[in-house]
Amino acid sequence: MxxxxxxxxxxxxxxxxxxxxxxxxxxxxxxxxxxxxxxxxxxxxxxxxxxxxxxxxxxxxxxxxxxxxxxxxxxxxxxxxxxxxxxxxxxxxxxxxxxxxxxxxxxxxxxxxxxxxxxxxxxxxxxxxxxxxxxxxxxxxxxxxxxxxxxxxxxxxxxxxxxxxxxxxxxxxxxxxxxxxxxxxxxxxxxxxxxxxxxxxxxxxxxxxxxxxxxxxxxxxxxxxxxxxxxxxxxxxxxxxxxxxxxxxxxDLYFDLAKHANQQAMKIKKAFREISHDFLTETFTNQIFPMLSHSQIEQLSQNFDFYVWKKLDQDQAAIRIITSWATEDYVVEQFINEIKNLK
Amino acid sequence: MxxxxxxxxxxxxxxxxxxxxxxxxxxxxxxxxxxxxxxxxxxxxxxxxxxxxxxxxxxxxxxxxxxxxxxxxxxxxxxxxxxxxxxxxxxxxxxxxxxxxxxxxxxxxxxxxxxxxxxxxxxxxxxxxxxxxxxxxxxxxxxxxxxxxxxxxxxxxxxxxxxxxxxxxxxxxxxxxxxxxxxxxxxxxxxxxxxxxxxxxxxxxxxxxxxxxxxxxxxxxxxxxxxxxxxxxxxxxxxxxxxxxxxxxxxDLYFDLAKHANQQAMKIKKAFREISHDFLTETFTNQIFPMLSHSQIEQLSQNFDFYVWKKLDQDQAAIRIITSWATEDYVVEQFINEIKNLK
Amino acid sequence: MxxxxxxxxxxxxxxxxxxxxxxxxxxxxxxxxxxxxxxxxxxxxxxxxxxxxxxxxxxxxxxxxxxxxxxxxxxxxxxxxxxxxxxxxxxxxxxxxxxxxxxxxxxxxxxxxxxxxxxxxxxxxxxxxxxxxxxxxxxxxxxxxxxxxxxxxxxxxxxxxxxxxxxxxxxxxxxxxxxxxxxxxxxxxxxxxxxxxxxxxxxxxxxxxxxxxxxxxxxxxxxxxxxxxxxxxxxxxxxxxxxxxxxxxxxDLYFDLAKHANQQAMKIKKAFREISHDFLTETFTNQIFPMLSHSQIEQLSQNFDFYVWKKLDQDQAAIRIITSWATEDYVVEQFINEIKNLK
Amino acid sequence: MxxxxxxxxxxxxxxxxxxxxxxxxxxxxxxxxxxxxxxxxxxxxxxxxxxxxxxxxxxxxxxxxxxxxxxxxxxxxxxxxxxxxxxxxxxxxxxxxxxxxxxxxxxxxxxxxxxxxxxxxxxxxxxxxxxxxxxxxxxxxxxxxxxxxxxxxxxxxxxxxxxxxxxxxxxxxxxxxxxxxxxxxxxxxxxxxxxxxxxxxxxxxxxxxxxxxxxxxxxxxxxxxxxxxxxxxxxxxxxxxxxxxxxxxxxDLYFDLAKHANQQAMKIKKAFREISHDFLTETFTNQIFPMLSHSQIEQLSQNFDFYVWKKLDQDQAAIRIITSWATEDYVVEQFINEIKNLK
The missing domain is CATH 3.40.640.10 (Type I PLP-dependent aspartate aminotransferase-like (Major domain))
Incomplete structure (x- = not known):
């Protein structure tokens, strides 16, 4: 799965x-x-x-x-x-x-x-x-x-x-x-x-x-x-x-968990940023909305599930990635690897 | 407590x-x-x-x-x-x-x-x-x-x-x-x-x-x-x-638990019955409503908590006893002992 | 009609x-x-x-x-x-x-x-x-x-x-x-x-x-x-x-009209009272509720419309008579005549 | 008034x-x-x-x-x-x-x-x-x-x-x-x-x-x-x-009255049109929304009451004129005269 x-x-x-x-x-x-x-x-x-x-x-x-x-x-x-x-x-x-x-x-x-x-x-x-x-x-x-x-x-x-x-x-x-x-x-x-x-x-x-x-x-x-x-x-x-x-x-477990979720999202955001992707809104919390081409979205969805948030034009859409207190490091790393491989 | x-x-x-x-x-x-x-x-x-x-x-x-x-x-x-x-x-x-x-x-x-x-x-x-x-x-x-x-x-x-x-x-x-x-x-x-x-x-x-x-x-x-x-x-x-x-x-855990609750209530009901107490309604489930004198209610409430359900007259009231899947045998036995000691 | x-x-x-x-x-x-x-x-x-x-x-x-x-x-x-x-x-x-x-x-x-x-x-x-x-x-x-x-x-x-x-x-x-x-x-x-x-x-x-x-x-x-x-x-x-x-x-037309309605009802009430009929409630306003036998109700409804308000027993019911600002004297007189003729 | x-x-x-x-x-x-x-x-x-x-x-x-x-x-x-x-x-x-x-x-x-x-x-x-x-x-x-x-x-x-x-x-x-x-x-x-x-x-x-x-x-x-x-x-x-x-x-009184209202509005519309005023929406019923300068609105409101419907810019606003079954010819004529006199 x-x-x-x-x-x-x-x-x-x-x-x-x-x-x-x-x-x-x-x-x-x-x-x-x-x-x-x-x-x-x-x-x-x-x-x-x-x-x-x-x-x-x-x-x-x-x-x-x-x-x-x-x-x-x-x-x-x-x-x-x-x-x-x-x-x-x-x-x-x-x-x-x-x-x-x-x-x-x-x-x-x-x-x-x-x-x-x-x-x-x-x-x-x-x-x-x-x-x-x-x-x-x-x-x-x-x-x-x-x-x-x-x-x-x-x-x-x-x-x-x-x-x-x-x-x-x-x-x-x-x-x-x-x-x-x-x-x-x-x-x-x-x-x-x-x-x-x-x-x-x-x-x-x-x-x-x-x-x-x-x-x-x-x-x-x-x-x-x-x-x-x-x-x-x-x-x-x-x-x-x-x-x-x-x-x-x-x-303060509550705040530690939230911070963890944010940090995981920020790592992913950085990965998208590095391959110069833009975002629907600039966020610093556990939700990010990178704008990708349809083929990139297709590629990413091979191994990961996420919502296509908003169709932008014929070529592009914004997706939504949400992390949580439960998002583990190894998953984030795997995902970042896939981002790096995006064309 | x-x-x-x-x-x-x-x-x-x-x-x-x-x-x-x-x-x-x-x-x-x-x-x-x-x-x-x-x-x-x-x-x-x-x-x-x-x-x-x-x-x-x-x-x-x-x-x-x-x-x-x-x-x-x-x-x-x-x-x-x-x-x-x-x-x-x-x-x-x-x-x-x-x-x-x-x-x-x-x-x-x-x-x-x-x-x-x-x-x-x-x-x-x-x-x-x-x-x-x-x-x-x-x-x-x-x-x-x-x-x-x-x-x-x-x-x-x-x-x-x-x-x-x-x-x-x-x-x-x-x-x-x-x-x-x-x-x-x-x-x-x-x-x-x-x-x-x-x-x-x-x-x-x-x-x-x-x-x-x-x-x-x-x-x-x-x-x-x-x-x-x-x-x-x-x-x-x-x-x-x-x-x-x-x-x-x-x-069928669901039914086992309910049956257990009922049985505990029936044991208590029997104890009340034996010292010839009457009930507000005749029940066979986990709620019983024995009618007691105010002094008996006082006596029972020393060690147990329950609701006084309905005042009947100057001398008597019906109380409500509810049991559940969690009511253990030893508690029921203790309670029955107290009932037996009611004047 | x-x-x-x-x-x-x-x-x-x-x-x-x-x-x-x-x-x-x-x-x-x-x-x-x-x-x-x-x-x-x-x-x-x-x-x-x-x-x-x-x-x-x-x-x-x-x-x-x-x-x-x-x-x-x-x-x-x-x-x-x-x-x-x-x-x-x-x-x-x-x-x-x-x-x-x-x-x-x-x-x-x-x-x-x-x-x-x-x-x-x-x-x-x-x-x-x-x-x-x-x-x-x-x-x-x-x-x-x-x-x-x-x-x-x-x-x-x-x-x-x-x-x-x-x-x-x-x-x-x-x-x-x-x-x-x-x-x-x-x-x-x-x-x-x-x-x-x-x-x-x-x-x-x-x-x-x-x-x-x-x-x-x-x-x-x-x-x-x-x-x-x-x-x-x-x-x-x-x-x-x-x-x-x-x-x-x-x-004060408002009060004159209400008083008129009440008076018409009181005349009718008096007529019922005189042939010794009882009322569901004792009223002094424009609603009266005389208790009549079913045959009396039948008789009265030949020429007048009213609600049968409440069945009292096998023989009797209370009817409701309402008068208003528009109830004219001649109608009240006709109705009283019929009441007087009730058996 | x-x-x-x-x-x-x-x-x-x-x-x-x-x-x-x-x-x-x-x-x-x-x-x-x-x-x-x-x-x-x-x-x-x-x-x-x-x-x-x-x-x-x-x-x-x-x-x-x-x-x-x-x-x-x-x-x-x-x-x-x-x-x-x-x-x-x-x-x-x-x-x-x-x-x-x-x-x-x-x-x-x-x-x-x-x-x-x-x-x-x-x-x-x-x-x-x-x-x-x-x-x-x-x-x-x-x-x-x-x-x-x-x-x-x-x-x-x-x-x-x-x-x-x-x-x-x-x-x-x-x-x-x-x-x-x-x-x-x-x-x-x-x-x-x-x-x-x-x-x-x-x-x-x-x-x-x-x-x-x-x-x-x-x-x-x-x-x-x-x-x-x-x-x-x-x-x-x-x-x-x-x-x-x-x-x-x-x-068909209903339709005659509505038609009358519309006709009165259309006469007024025509008068506005003739002095080359534009309208917020093009209407053929009893509501018209001419666009006027603030001074024209001022002038018209000397003798007539109406709503200023929408401010358009610093100079202009649309007003709303509503006619009805009760709008008489002489009033419409008076109003049209005032429109004709607008600068």
């Missing part, structure tokens, strides 16, 4: 995570997130973001995190502004609209939203109450095209949102990868400070399942548990989520 | 399930339920229910299973009939209503719905279109009060539903316990035959998480995957669900 | 209302409720309830008023407590549930809810967040069975709601009839004081269509216009609603 | 419509659309579209018509394709999304959708079930920018929809204006043939309120009444809608 660079969730969990599940298996624990492990994991996260007033809740996946957070924050007439590449706009089967809220898509150059993009949407919706009211800005970090927000960018967005009575919510399915990218200058603490809420992804970074929803804005915290339950996200054995996050975060 | 009989999800997973997770951990697999393990587990279930045209999908929990199945089956104006004790009516934080559908509650003697109960609801809603249209009957087996449906009862319900253009949906969070109860005369195959859809619960019977939604009615199968995705139930690492169900079902 | 006592919306509008539509027909006016007539009508209502901080908005019908008000007031996990006879529970085709909210039905003796009824619901939903959160109490005045709330009753309910962090919302489809009943001791002003919101019905009291939603609680007023628009209630020619309410309310 | 060309709903109803309301006012009629007038009006419409199997229902406004039709036709995971100028996308405060459905916006040149536009959306959503399923195409005729569909265009769209398992739904708020435009080659009958459903607007063409929803596709007709009720659209005095449509349609 070919080795797959199609996604970062092809394997199970990091061995330490499984080991923790084994070690704790026979303990009797309270259900629904009130187990000792979940409580401990929540405390660790609150400490790491240095915001004791934040709340933390665990859910099983990213779409679930997005739909529950957003639908609990908004009133029925309020809408969301997102990049056209945003996961909620394109790849969650209308989950946000299914909870009743419109998502406005903003075309971007690199998957990142700027205050002026939001401003344009707001200015185009001044015929009240005939046009929906924008209330939440959704960004992803790292984005769906592998890019990351810098400190100034996040702060400017948050300031803009504060001034315009908007919530800023960050989809952090790959927040670990963003925070460990070589160009990054943000910290987890900044996300406790410059967002109303965000989630920290486990599924794509060493866990079997699990995302941690962090709500910083105290006005948005009330009764959040009801929303988890009502949307089917409150696991009876919430320990499954708590144990994993505790293990990933207690000694 | 006291031993808890409060629920059947206090421990992790059966060791064989964890072992299977370990063994398969490094395989690269497709995401979102297309992994080999999920495909194999689906095949096993279809074989066991002897209905090759049924579809099987795995989700993480019971509320999620109920809300996705029901909301995908119904049009906006259609409603659900359930027992007043039904999980969807009382304990899912309005999850069904949240998807837009009314739930009609029927008072029952033992948690079980009869055709005449449904008929009464329908007859009370003849002022069309001012009153909602009943379209789905929700039952649980075993019920929330530990009772089970017999073959004639299920068949009669299904016949009634067929004749009245209603769907019959079974919440099988504890279907294993129902099917291995000593008084049971139904088989898993019957659920492939006499229901439109049902789910088979893993969380309460040896899995970390996981319920298998089985749709027998072919008209209800179309596009079900979109609903899983839209409601946030499609796990990236769907393997987590597939592996567990494969392990539980390939050699 | 038989004369119909089946409902209070069988005729068009009071002639003065039609006349006002004719007189204003050619004026050019702003759309969507910003016309001069709507503004004037809103001012009149605010003056009559003596609460300058209240807001007033007009919609076309009662179900629309209920669903928009309730869905705009509540967050997704919040539920409504209503009488089992409440219009939203039985006769609006699941409109409230369609917006995502559960309605808890309380059995009552006379269609009226008491604080202790609400308390029972709340006490039965303490397993948070597994059970929905009660947040709004819905009452009707006059009720669906013709009864009315007295001043103490309304004040006690409101006090209870205030203490328990609940909203009190009144369906006033027949508020005119309640306020002009001979036993009434409430004023329109009281509804501006002892409720969070209510609506004042036009359709059943002289208008072609139209209900006025009044929101007293300032926290519930924000952005209400968006909800009107989003739910399809914002009429382009909002003048249609404004003109009617202006005409009905400027000189 | 200035004369307003801002919209086509500034006045009340055509005098004949009011007269009909007066004439029928005292008849006792059944409620909720079962009155004789509604039944007669439905019969007339079915006859005019020459499709006896179609169903007709009346609602009060366009947003209501759109949201009820679309939400009753679609399952939860299905989405709508519309022009970016489409009323449901921009001006209904998220009403469609509020019922759970995503609306995909297509950029167009003239407000009209072509099969290739839909094809592009479908091709961009092939990652099933992660991306929503397109199921309904929404078009307006005349469009929001005054243009109309020709016979070939409508037929091609319908054929495309049929082949791709999509519904074609037409927002006919101004269908009368489209069908009486000088360039039009479609008939009302064509809309009974080449659409799955459409609505025929009354509010903007002589009625006080009212839109007639026509469903041709028999699969979409079942239980439609429940949706009308559940969404608050079923008027107790449905006669109000029936009487108006009966009056408008029995002798």
């Amino acid at each position: 070919k080795y797959s660079f199609k996604n970062d969730y092809a394997e199970g969990a990091h061995p330490k995570v499984l080991e923790a599940l084994l070690q704790t298996n026979k303990d009797q624990q309270s259900g629904y997130g009130l187990d000792d492990y979940s409580l401990a994991a929540k405390a660790i996260i609150k400490q790491k973001i240095n915001n004791p007033k934040s709340t933390v809740d665990f859910v099983s996946g990213g779409t679930q995190a997005n739909l529950i957070a957003i639908s609990s924050f908004l009133r029925p007439h309020e809408s969301v502004v997102a990049a056209a590449t945003g996961h909620i706009f394109t790849n969650e089967s209308g989950a946000i609209e299914s909870t009743g809220h419109k998502v406005h898509a903003v075309e971007t150059e690199n998957g990142k939203i700027r205050p002026e993009d939001i401003q344009t949407v707001i200015e185009g919706h001044q015929n009240k109450p005939h046009q929906v009211k924008q209330k939440l800005v959704y960004i992803s970090n790292s984005t769906e095209v592998g890019t990351i927000y810098l400190k100034d960018e996040l702060r400017n967005l948050y300031d803009y949102c504060q001034r315009n009575n908007l919530y800023l919510f960050v989809d952090g399915a790959r927040l670990g990868h963003a925070l460990t990218a070589e160009t990054n200058n943000l910290t987890l603490e900044d996300f406790g400070k410059y967002t109303d809420a965000f989630y920290l992804g486990g599924t794509k970074n060493g866990a079997l399942i699990g995302e941690a929803i962090v709500i910083n804005n105290e006005n948005l915290q009330e009764d959040f548990g009801f929303h988890l339950k009502q949307k089917g996200a409150l696991l009876a054995k919430g320990r499954l989520l708590g144990i994993q996050f505790q293990e990933l975060l207690k000694d | 006291k031993y808890s009989f409060k629920n059947d999800y206090a421990e992790g997973a059966h060791p064989k399930v964890l072992e299977a997770l370990l063994q398969t951990n490094k395989d690269q697999q497709s995401g979102y339920g297309l992994d080999d393990y999920s495909l194999a587990a689906k095949a096993i279930i279809k074989q066991k229910i002897n209905n090759p045209k049924s579809t099987v999908d795995f989700v993480s929990g019971g509320t999620q299973a109920n809300l996705i199945a029901i909301s995908s089956f119904l049009r906006p104006h259609e409603s659900v009939v359930a027992a007043a004790t039904g999980h969807i009516f009382t304990n899912e934080s309005g999850a069904i209503e949240s998807t837009g559908h009314k739930v009609h509650a029927v008072e029952t003697e033992n948690g079980k719905i009869r055709p005449e109960d449904i008929q009464t609801v329908i007859e009370g809603h003849q002022n069309k279109p001012h009153q909602v249209k009943q379209k789905l009957v929700y039952i649980s087996n075993s019920t929330e009060v530990g009772t089970i449906y017999l073959k004639d009862e299920l068949r009669n319900l299904y016949d009634y539903c067929q004749r009245n253009n209603l769907y019959l949906f079974v919440d099988g969070a504890r279907l294993g316990h129902a099917l291995t109860a000593e008084t049971n005369n139904l088989t898993l195959e019957d659920f492939g035959k006499y229901t439109d859809a049902f789910y088979l619960g893993g969380t309460k019977n040896g899995a970390l998480i996981g319920e298998a939604i089985v749709i027998n009615n072919e008209n209800l199968q179309e596009d079900f995957g979109f609903h899983l995705k839209q409601k946030g139930a499609l796990l990236a690492k769907g393997r987590l669900l597939g592996i567990q169900f494969q392990e539980l079902l390939k050699d | 038989k004369y119909s006592f089946k409902n209070d919306y069988a005729e068009g509008a009071h002639p003065k209302v039609l006349e006002a539509l004719l007189q204003t027909n050619k004026d050019q006016q702003s759309g969507y409720g910003l016309d001069d007539y709507s503004l004037a009508a809103k001012a009149i209502i605010k003056q009559k309830i003596n609460n300058p901080k209240s807001t007033v908005d007009f919609v076309s019908g009662g179900t629309q008023a209920n669903l928009i008000a309730i869905s705009s007031f509540l967050r997704p996990h919040e539920s409504v407590v209503a009488a089992a006879t409440g219009h939203i529970f039985t006769n609006e085709s699941g409109a409230i549930e369609s917006t995502g909210h559960k309605v808890h039905a309380v059995e009552t003796e006379n269609g009226k809810i008491r604080p202790e009824d609400i308390q029972t619901v709340i006490e039965g939903h303490q397993n948070k967040p597994h059970q929905v959160k009660q947040k709004l109490v819905y009452i009707s005045n006059s009720t669906e069975v013709g009864t009315i709330y007295l001043k103490d009753e309304l004040r006690n309910l409101y006090d209870y709601c205030q203490r328990n962090n609940l909203y009190l919302f009144v369906d006033g489809a027949r508020l005119g009839h309640a306020l002009t009943a001979e036993t009434n001791n409430l004023t329109l002003e009281d509804f501006g004081k002892y409720t969070d919101a209510f609506y004042l019905g036009g359709t059943k009291n002289g208008a072609l269509i139209g209900e006025a939603i009044v929101i007293n609680n300032e926290n519930l007023q924000e952005d209400f216009g968006f909800h009107l628009k989003q739910k399809g209630a914002l009429l382009a020619k909002g003048r249609l609603l404004g003109i009617q309410f202006q005409e009905l309310l400027k000189d | 200035k004369y307003s060309f801002k919209n086509d709903y500034a006045e009340g109803a055509h005098p004949k419509v009011l007269e009909a309301l007066l004439q029928t006012n005292k008849d006792q009629q059944s409620g909720y659309g079962l009155d004789d007038y509604s039944l007669a009006a439905k019969a007339i419409i079915k006859q005019k579209i020459n499709n006896p199997k179609s169903t007709v229902d009346f609602v009060s406004g366009g947003t209501q018509a759109n949201l009820i039709a679309i939400s009753s036709f679609l399952r939860p995971h299905e989405s709508v394709v519309a022009a970016a100028t489409g009323h449901i996308f921009t001006n209904e405060s998220g009403a469609i999304e509020s019922t759970g459905h995503k609306v995909h916006a297509v950029e167009t040149e003239n407000g009209k959708i072509r099969p290739e536009d839909i094809q592009t959306v479908i091709e961009g959503h092939q990652n099933k079930p992660h991306q929503v399923k397109q199921k309904l195409v929404y078009i307006s005729n005349s469009t929001e920018v005054g243009t109309i569909y020709l016979k070939d265009e409508l037929r091609n769209l319908y054929d495309y929809c049929q082949r791709n398992n999509l519904y074609l739904f037409v927002d006919g708020a101004r269908l009368g204006h489209a069908l009486t435009a000088e360039t039009n080659n479609l008939t009302l009958e064509d809309f009974g043939k080449y659409t799955d459903a459409f609505y025929l607007g009354g509010t903007k063409n002589g009625a006080l309120i009212g839109e007639a929803i026509v469903i041709n596709n028999e699969n979409l007709q079942e239980d439609f009444g429940f949706h009308l009720k559940q969404k608050g659209a079923l008027l107790a005095k449905g006669r109000l809608l029936g009487i108006q449509f009966q009056e408008l349609l029995k002798d």
